[in-house]
Amino acid sequence: MIMDHAARFGMAAQVQKLAPIHDYAKSLLKGSRPAQDCSGKVISNTRFVLLEPSLVKPEVLETIQQALLDDSSLEALYLKRGATEPRQLHLKPLGLSYQDSNIYLSCVFKGLPKGNIAALPLHRFQSVKTTWEKLEAPENFDINSNEARSSLISQRSQHPALLKLRITHTLYERLRENALTPDQKLEAVADGWWLMTGHLHLSQGLDLWLLSQGEHLEVLEPIELREQIATSAKRMMALYEKINATQAVAYPHHSVSCHLTMETQQ
DSSP, X not given: OHHHHHHXXXXXXXXXXXXXXXXXXXXXXXHHSTTOOOTTTSOOOOSSOOOOOOOOOHHHHHHHHHHHHHTOEEEEEXXXXXXXXXXXXXXXXXXXXXXXTEEEEEEEETTXXXXXXXXXXXXXXXXXXXXXXXXXXXXXXXXXXXXXXXXHSOOOOSSOEEEEEEEOHHHHHHHHHSOSSTTOEEEEOGGGOXXXXXXXXXXXXXXXXXXXXXXXXXXEESHHHHHHHXXXXXXXXXXXXXXXXXXXXXXXXXXXXXXXXXXXXX
């Protein structure tokens, strides 16, 4: 189950290398319970839709991993999103983050403003090789620091912000069992709604979670976050209000036949 979970979240290359150990462990289990197959009894699953992992060149991943172990610097050809030609980067790898369906390299490179940490997805690297010219890593670098997380997961706040959410009873039941924050508090308010308070860093992940709850919550604080979510909700609603235009795109033949029917009736 652990191997399947890792493979689904961007670690397929590592799982493949561990195949001999995996096979050995399976043989031991079969030896102790020859008539029992436990492979389908414990699984890793999610209710969220996972995007397919991007393709990472095995030699790129191996070279970066070795550079991290050796504290080496790298020369790389990197194709930025939207670019037509790759650019050459002289970089210092600092750490790898396996997140969602991709692998990100936390690094610094020549030309990056001092104090900044970059997060580059590995599937955009066309080639990498070690170089004798050393780049210095930031002093006491920590991949879990606010500086690193701001680029890796788009964290926007240095400290956890106070969240105040007005939530429905349906969402209350979910959060009562699985808290959104370590210090979460739930308080009943009027008309069957609940007030949820707690502290959490502002990030892209929080934005996506709030939007995914739809009509089951209202952001009260922070005000900036409330305005941001409200703007996204209004833009989404505007898309669904364009019923005729959307139907014409989604069902062009149906739209044409309806138009002809109306002309005939006239």
